[in-house]
Amino acid sequence: MDLQSENYPLPRETYNFIGNDRLVDFLVFSEENNRLHHAYLLSGDKGIGKATFAYNFARYLFNNKKNNFSKIDRDNKHSRLIESRSHPDLFVIEIDKESKKNKIDVNQVRECIDFFNYTTALCNYKICIIDSLDEMNLNAANAILKVLEEPPDNSLFLVISQSPKSLIPTIRSRCLELRFERLKDDLLFDYLKQTMPDIEGDSIKEVVKISQGSLGRALMFFNEEIKGINENTKNLFSNSDNIDIYEFCERLLKNNNHLIKDFFEFLLFHLESLIKEESLKRINFKNKKLLNYFLLREELQSMILQEKYFNADKRQIILNLILKTKEIS
Structure with missing residues (x-):
């Protein structure tokens, strides 16, 4: 990222x-x-x-x-x-x-x-x-x-x-x-509040929550473009049809891989959150949604680790991930 x-x-x-x-x-x-x-x-x-x-x-x-x-x-x-x-x-x-x-x-x-x-x-x-x-x-x-x-x-x-x-x-x-360990939420909040006194405390708390102890990631969320990428990625897991997936794909492709990497990281983050949420529910070995989350996470982790998207058809990879995400949600 x-x-x-x-x-x-x-x-x-x-x-x-x-x-x-x-x-x-x-x-x-x-x-x-x-x-x-x-x-x-x-x-x-x-x-x-x-x-x-x-x-x-x-x-x-x-x-x-x-x-x-x-x-x-x-x-x-x-x-x-x-x-x-x-x-x-x-x-x-x-x-x-x-x-x-x-x-x-x-x-x-x-x-x-x-x-x-x-x-x-x-x-x-x-x-x-x-x-x-x-x-x-x-x-x-x-x-x-x-x-x-x-x-x-x-x-x-x-x-x-x-x-x-x-x-x-x-x-x-x-x-x-x-x-190096992730930063504790209270330390991250205090630092952001001190360096950004004009930002509302509730907004900083929300950023801290999704930053996973990363100051660099927290700072990213104050960038409107990055914030929008994260929101669109999160909405892929809902039943909303408000996202034009082709327009979203073109937005990701315009920035020489950087936004693609951000998208992959955000997608992985939201997958991890959903896996945790589903796992906390009553154990059900026939939980197809949880299984699909695990399979998509495995595929995504492999892509990130091997950086397959650098030397492949990026547009097709992104569209496939978006369609898979919407399909299992």
Whole structure:
């Protein structure tokens, strides 16, 4: 899910990290006692702060721990260099959106290898943030594995993944996994209320309810287009005929896969909610609706994991999912 909106800062521009304090304490303690591992796998759901954590920890190290982890000055030299993507001791591997590619390729990893061939310029560490490993093609993943197997001196890899179980096992074995938990509802509500004082409390509560502990997802729901996609997806499970499924399909196709990914995530979320609702009812092994929900969820999870929609007839896949959803509702 593309959790970034043009109205909200990117992770490299975000200084206020919330939740998962135990992971902050663990890494700070590890560094203070010279026990830093060379590679950390930051795993967990999307939008819960993994990338923000990575950039904040990089800033913390670059500033020689002179500032509190979450209170680093936005105007200092290292912060400005990171925001402008020009820090000589930081390399970020991520999808190049300007090239309209949907995968991280091996050439980006080769640039990373070249980056580590040079000594540190301003700091004691050279840091690579990979955001995310899930979006690497196989050649790129194999290339980064070789680097992780023989890490350069003074190197630190902060590797982000939403689906660690789908990664190459040898990559996981070279990293120390830090599992990020979803944010608690009260923490998420307080943060949104503080940063968006003009939004009604009831509106924020509704957003928190459907955000599943994800700040990134919560921010998305304040975007009218994303909010509309979610509402239309939810309505697919009703008997309403108010949705023009063909017009809805064209809306999803217009944004270079991002809205498609959002649709898949929303569809999965509403399926999970309905499965939970049906499961709480009196046990009935002939509950055909529940069985159909499970089958659709399995198909959808497979599509998301394998990203089959990238190299297929997207229009047909979306229409089939919409028709299946309406059929079982």
